[in-house]
Amino acid sequence: MVEKGTTAMSETPDTEAVKRSRVATRRKLVEEAAPVFVHKGLEAASVADLCAAAGFTRGAFYSNFESKTELAVAVYQYRVNHLVDLLHAEVDRQLAREVPMAEVLGFVLQSLTGFTEDGAWQGFRLEMHLAADRDEQLRLAVDEQYERIVAAVAEVLATVGRHGVSYTLPKTDLARLLIAVWDGELLRLGRRMTSEGGIGARLISATWEAFTVISPEAEAGGSGTR
Template identity: 35%
Template sequence: MRDEDERPRRLTRAETKARTRALLLEAAAQVFARKGFAGASVDDIAESAGFSTGALYSNFASKDELFVELLSKRSGSRLAEAAEIVSDRSGSVEDEQALLSRLLVDVAGEDMDLAPLQAEFWLYAIRRPEFQERMAAQFRANRDALSTVLADRAKERGQSGDVPFDGVATVVMALFQGLVQLRRMDPELVPENLYGDAVHWLFSGLSAAHRAKD
C-alpha cells in the first residue's frame, strides 16, 4: 500500500483518475462524432485515449453513461459565443453580421466533431424519452439566455413591445444548426456571410413587422 515515490507526488490518486476520465471523454467525443453512438465501440474509444477497456469500465458504468456524460458537458459551448456577439453593442451591425458568420464557418469547418456529435445527441435523445426532456431543458436554457440578450438590446434601442423574443431566439438557433449541417455537407452551399445576412434580414423584417403594429 506504500507509494514507491517518496517525494511529494505531482498528482494525487484522485487527480490521475480525473485525468483519465477527461482523456477518455475527449477520445469518446472524437470517436462518437466519427462513427456514431452505435457505430463506435468501447475498444475504439479506450484505445484512442491510450487505455484499455478495463480502464474505461472502471471510470464509466457503461457506454451509455459515457455518452450521456458527454452530452451534459458539451452543451452550450459555442452558443455562449453567439450570445456574446449579439449582446456586444460596441461594434456596428456589419461587425455583428461578420462575427456571427465567422462563428458558423468555424463550427462547420474547424471544430469538425461538434456538428455530428450534436446530431448524435439529438438522435439519442429523441429515441429515449427519458433523455428527451433533459436535452430540451438544456436547449431552453440556451434559448432563454439568447432571448434575454435580444430583449435587452431591443429595450436599449427603444423598441418597445410585443416582440416574441423566445421565438426569435429559437429561429436564430435553429437556423444556425441547419446552416452548419448544410455547410458541412458542402461549404459552397452556405457562403461565408449567409448566416450574418440572414440574421440581419430577420431582424429588420421583425422590427418592420413590429413598427407596423404601432
C-alpha cells in the same frame, strides 16, 4: 509506531492528486469521444473505440461512466457549457469595444449551434438528435441542452437590447426561431454547412433582421442605451 490521533504520511493517499487525475481522465474521454461517435455512429461506436481514441483502458472508462450513452450525454453537456460561456464572454467583449450591433448579432447567430467550423461538433449534434428518437435518456439530454442554448441566446439578446436594439418578438421566441432556422439548415447540409456559400448564415441573418430594430447609434458602433 503512529501515535493515536495522527496519520502516517506514507499511508495517506494524495487524494487531491487522485481527484485531479480522475477529472483529467474524464475530460480526455469527453473531448475525444465526439469524432468517434460521428465516424462510427452513437450505436455502433464501442467502448473499446472510445477508450482507444482517448488512450485509456476499459477500467478507466467504467471508473467514470456507466455506459457510452452516459458519455454521449456528458459530451453534449460539455460542449454546450463551452458554447454558453464563450457566447457570453465574446458578446461582452464586443460590446466593450463598441462594435456595431449588427456585427454583435451576427456573432450570436453564427454561434447558435456552437463552433460552426467544427465539423465533429455539428456531426455529433446530428447524431444525438437522431439517436434521441430511439433513446429516452438521450432525448431528455437533448431537450435539456436545447433549452440551455435557448436561454443563453435569449439572455444575450437581452444584453444587446440594452445597447440600442429592440425586437418585435419576445426574446425567447426569437431565440427559438433563430435556432430553428439554423438547425433546419444544419440538418440539410450537415458538415457541409460552412461550405455551401453561407446559405445558412444568409437565412438566419434575414430572419433576425425581420424582427430586430437597431438604433442609428448602435448601428454605427455607439454604446446605445446603457
